Amino acid sequence: MATTTTAPAAKVRDVLDAMRTVQSEDDRWHLAEALHVLIPNGAEGFGDIIDEANKAGVLGKLSENTLRLYRDTAKRWPAASRVKGVSFSAHREAMVMIGSTGDTKAAEKLLGDLAKGGGPDKVTVASVRREAAIRQKRAVPTTARTAPKGIDVLADLEDSAKQVIAAINTLAGDGARLDKVHSGLSKSLQRVEALQVKARAKSPKVAPTTTTPAKQTPKNAPAKNGAAKRAKGDLRDIG
Numbered sequence: 001m002a003t004t005t006t007a008p009a010a011k012v013r014d015v016l017d018a019m020r021t022v023q024s025e026d027d028r029w030h031l032a033e034a035l036h037v038l039i040p041n042g043a044e045g046f047g048d049i050i051d052e053a054n055k056a057g058v059l060g061k062l063s064e065n066t067l068r069l070y071r072d073t074a075k076r077w078p079a080a081s082r083v084k085g086v087s088f089s090a091h092r093e094a095m096v097m098i099g100s101t102g103d104t105k106a107a108e109k110l111l112g113d114l115a116k117g118g119g120p121d122k123v124t125v126a127s128v129r130r131e132a133a134i135r136q137k138r139a140v141p142t143t144a145r146t147a148p149k150g151i152d153v154l155a156d157l158e159d160s161a162k163q164v165i166a167a168i169n170t171l172a173g174d175g176a177r178l179d180k181v182h183s184g185l186s187k188s189l190q191r192v193e194a195l196q197v198k199a200r201a202k203s204p205k206v207a208p209t210t211t212t213p214a215k216q217t218p219k220n221a222p223a224k225n226g227a228a229k230r231a232k233g234d235l236r237d238i239g
Contacts, residue, residue, distance in 0.1 A: 028088040032074035083111040085120025093128040126170040
């Protein structure tokens with residue numbers, strides 16, 4: 001496969017333009033299709049795309065492996081075989097059912113059945129992985145569990161982030177969303193650190209406490225009450 005140095009400039013430009021904004025599922029399909037046109041087969045040429053994207057400042061967090069996965073998704077899912085309304089990410093996950101044969105029939109049926117059951121917008125990477133495991137009679141991956149709902153994020157983070165981690169586990173294999181989660185977590189940590197600095201600066205300095213020694217009665221001090229009266233000559237209490 002020819003590299004970008006000999007590939008038509010227009011095709012290279014189409015890929016770079018598609019890389020400028022990769023946020024929605026439609027954006028991912030657009031990039032995948034542009035890559036398929038530029039590099040229809042093989043692995044050569046992706047390194048050159050990375051170099052060109054770096055020069056143009058559009059690479060972001062995309063890697064050679066991610067670009068290959070995008071291209072392979074477009075290659076194995078031509079427009080006529082895609083299930084309408086089902087996301088790019090779900091189609092990419094369903095590729096595991098296709099194997100090296102390139103036959104999309106079983107995967108297409110799986111996606112179609114899921115779309116009919118809950119609607120195309122409800123077909124997620126986790127639901128595809130779970131259903132594929134059931135149909136292939138494999139153990140359902142633990143990462144295919146449904147993300148917990150109604151998380152009290154702050155309370156969960158204070159408790160070792162167990163529920164947040166469980167939710168993140170459902171994204172296994174979805175590189176694009178994991179990249180976004182990583183970015184969000186990094187921003188969250190930066191904010192926490194900034195607030196910690198402010199909190200420490202505002203904390204009042206506590207002066208060292210001093211303990212007032214208890215008053216001690218001199219050994220020769222006169223006793224109170226009856227003993228004091230006796231000391232003054234009052235003998236009424238003497239029996």
